[in-house]
Amino acid sequence: MYLCNTKNPLDCIMNYSFSVRMNGVPKSFIREILKVASDPSFISFAGGLPNKDLFPVEGLRKATEKVFKTDGKNILQYSTTEGYKPLREFIANRYKTHKGIEVNPDNILITTGSQQGLDLLGKIFINEGDNVLIEEPAYLGAIQALSVYKPVFTAIPLNHEGMDVQILKKALFSSRFKLFYAVPNFQNPSGITYTSENRKEVAGLIEKAGIVMVEDDPYGELRFLGEQEASFKTLIPDNVMMLGSFSKIVAPSFRLGWVVAPDEVYEKLVVAKQATDLHTSYIAQRIVYQFLIDDDLDKHIQNIRDAYGKQREAMVDAIKKLMPKEVKFTLPEGGMFLWLTLPNHLSSMTLFNKCIERKVAFVPGNPFYVNKNDVSTMRLNFSCSNADEIYEGIGRMAEALKEMM
């Protein structure tokens, strides 16, 4: 790749020769859509953002004021790679009280968003060519983060129970896998939650196959219907690395997430984290910790659940009333997304283009698959639109769809 005179190493022309690892990393198609949909006359179900009207602005403002007043110099200094200990203790305690999971704070690593948790786990576990199990459809950010380390993905379809156990079993018999990545609660993009029975079956297989499981749970606290299911961590503790995030329950702009990992893995993660960005913003950790101990987080989360629950109801109702009966869709019990499947293998990209003309946006399913191009599925976000917008937007989509059918 060097444009050089082979006889004289000091006779070359500058030419950027990139690493092979970046070749297969997909760009975010969603970002491109968001640019189109940023026109305020658009109704957008394309985003993946929490609703900013629910951010605890005043609580965070007060927390910030307090940390500046009480510890001004120290909150501005470098800090430890592992993260602020009291914040890790808070997280450990919440696992115990809210999910019945015993976690030692020394097994919690604070990360720059849970996206960084994915990068670090990819870094420490994946060699080029390693087999990795993901869901189909899968969280795009995980595909991106792990792709950098050049695994071979096998995607296991989701159904209304969770993961398709028969297909998973078949895959486990065909290859050895290094890692299994899943979002068992209100999955992004599908909104699907694994049932209790499905969790047990999947966990049993993963345990028997000796595979590291990454259990990503950014939306777990945002349940507005039904009962909480057991974390995979309680079923197969040695296999599971848990990822968590404050982005959906406090605010995303701090970039605060965490990984829970057994000692042996934790040590590797700390070395990788140090090489990657030394540590996560310490002032961000201090502000959010102050907010968590001074405010009523449970009450705040209940507000989010109430709001998202109503928005989800509006979207389900609008789809039932306005869309052709042949359209299938998931019924999420929490989170921010709903997954819609068109009849007769109609193309969601074609629908997307027709919808853009009508100033309504969503994310066609394509980027959530590792090896499918034209699909009939799409992701709809309901957390950032009010009921009127939802009825209007679904109405416009329905019109466009009827034209196609």
Next chain:
Amino acid sequence: MYLCNTKNPLDCIMNYSFSVRMNGVPKSFIREILKVASDPSFISFAGGLPNKDLFPVEGLRKATEKVFKTDGKNILQYSTTEGYKPLREFIANRYKTHKGIEVNPDNILITTGSQQGLDLLGKIFINEGDNVLIEEPAYLGAIQALSVYKPVFTAIPLNHEGMDVQILKKALFSSRFKLFYAVPNFQNPSGITYTSENRKEVAGLIEKAGIVMVEDDPYGELRFLGEQEASFKTLIPDNVMMLGSFSKIVAPSFRLGWVVAPDEVYEKLVVAKQATDLHTSYIAQRIVYQFLIDDDLDKHIQNIRDAYGKQREAMVDAIKKLMPKEVKFTLPEGGMFLWLTLPNHLSSMTLFNKCIERKVAFVPGNPFYVNKNDVSTMRLNFSCSNADEIYEGIGRMAEALKEMM
């Protein structure tokens, strides 16, 4: 590496099998030293921290108050991977006014500290086995960040002029190199600054060899003696990626740095950044930007320069007065570090152990070399000790050294 029954893939024992890439990444020896030296009766020249007494606490507090008041919701939301545009414009403008370098804000990527810039550049450029040129001694964080991508390092010794051009030339004739990493101003760990003549010679060679140069400049604004030298960016613009940081001129806890890269490289960096942590803390960017436009940054930096200049003077004076004449040391014109070489190949690790007994700490040179174990060199940090502590600490070191000689 899988502990499995080879006949039955569902009969395995859980066993963490890590990626090969993490094997060669050094742990930070400095972190271990810092643990020892955190005893308050210790005098420590081991750290690498800016002096927290100089942090602009009040200015940052006011800036924070203002962004919460004027844009409360938005400062808490997700943001763009590239970074806050007005902050990138501020950085571009400062390059122009303070260094005479024309930079387009669209070529500036905000990173989670400049450490992340190193990780991203390693990610997009380095394939396993690629040859990478570094300085000897080299910044430990760069060795760590780049090691993850498994390059073969060639270390070119520094001297009082900058880089040893003869050895560099010899290296360039012996192998093809992908990347050259350097800290030309007040280098960490040596405190050395490349002279004008040395820069031209090194730049000429790097240009002719068609190598990507990473010019890291975290301390460049902290010059307390002499005149600013031209950036490599002005000498060989197509080759150079610049790394910058707010950690030493504002505060480290925000984890705000940046990379300046040509379009083609920038695009790759954005994809890599998105996969790594989506974007850098947006609230951190907004607070620091507000501080930068509301406060007098130049005056603030002048305060830091004055303070560090006096601390450096005290350290140089103490070494001259108290240390054996055979000891050699650098005379930094800026930054936070000074590099000391013991006579007769005495071991700095032996001195370190004797000094720990006397409750004074420094960093032995070892971790700053990629292929040397017992060296006579050491790094002394002067930014966090006052003159009394400096004289006392150097005095204790001198006693210990005299015992060895």
